[in-house]
Amino acid sequence: MTNYDENLFETLVKFGQLHVFLEKINRGFAAGNGLSMMSVAILFYLQRYSNVSNSKLATDLGQDSTRVSKRVRKLYELGLLRQNINKDDRRFVKLSLTDKGQSKVKIIQSLIKENSSVNTDVLEIIHLITQLSNSVDNLNNSNR
Numbered sequence: 074m075t076n077y078d079e080n081l082f083e084t085l086v087k088f089g090q091l092h093v094f095l096e097k098i099n100r101g102f103a104a105g106n107g108l109s110m111m112s113v114a115i116l117f118y119l120q121r122y123s124n125v126s127n128s129k130l131a132t133d134l135g136q137d138s139t140r141v142s143k144r145v146r147k148l149y150e151l152g153l154l155r156q157n158i159n160k161d162d163r164r165f166v167k168l169s170l171t172d173k174g175q176s177k178v179k180i181i182q183s184l185i186k187e188n189s190s191v192n193t194d195v196l197e198i199i200h201l202i203t204q205l206s207n208s209v210d211n212l213n214n215s216n217r
Contacts, residue, residue, distance in 0.1 A: 111136065111144050113181060116170065119154060120178045124167040153177055 108116075114134055119125070122133075131141040145168060148154045153174035159165035170178065 109144065111140070112148055115141070115144055115148060116153060116174060116178050116181070119168055119170045120175065123169040124157065126165070126167060130168060148174070 111134075115130065118130060118134060125133075127142055127145055128138055130145070131138040134141065145154065145156075149156060151173075152171055155169055155171050157167040157169060159167075
């Protein structure tokens with residue numbers, strides 16, 4: 074087995090374990106509170122990295138910017154995040170959590186700790202999923 078194959082295998086195993094964990098969270102909290110897993114990921118990301126652009130957020134989460142923009146708009150409408158518009162150039166908008174958004178993240182963290190036997194950071198999960206996606210893309214490209 075090559076190093077690439079071993080890395081892909083390890084990523085797939087971790088993804089399988091995390092899939093069960095994510096489904097449990099999605100059924101238990103995210104869906105019950107009107108938030109998608111992507112919305113939860115955005116909230117956790119902005120808790121850790123405040124004042125980032127929508128494009129940086131999309132890139133770091135490994136998602137399409139249009140999809141992320143729709144989620145950001147929904148979270149803004151729910152009062153969970155704010156859009157800090159640059160006074161000199163209104164095209165530049167930085168995203169951050171509101172107090173309500175910070176509270177929501179704390180609630181989600183509590184529910185994850187209470188309902189999970191897996192002690193995994195949400196951003197680590199996102200990173201692993203992005204790695205898996207990149208591995209699959211690389212595999213598909215090598216087979217062409």
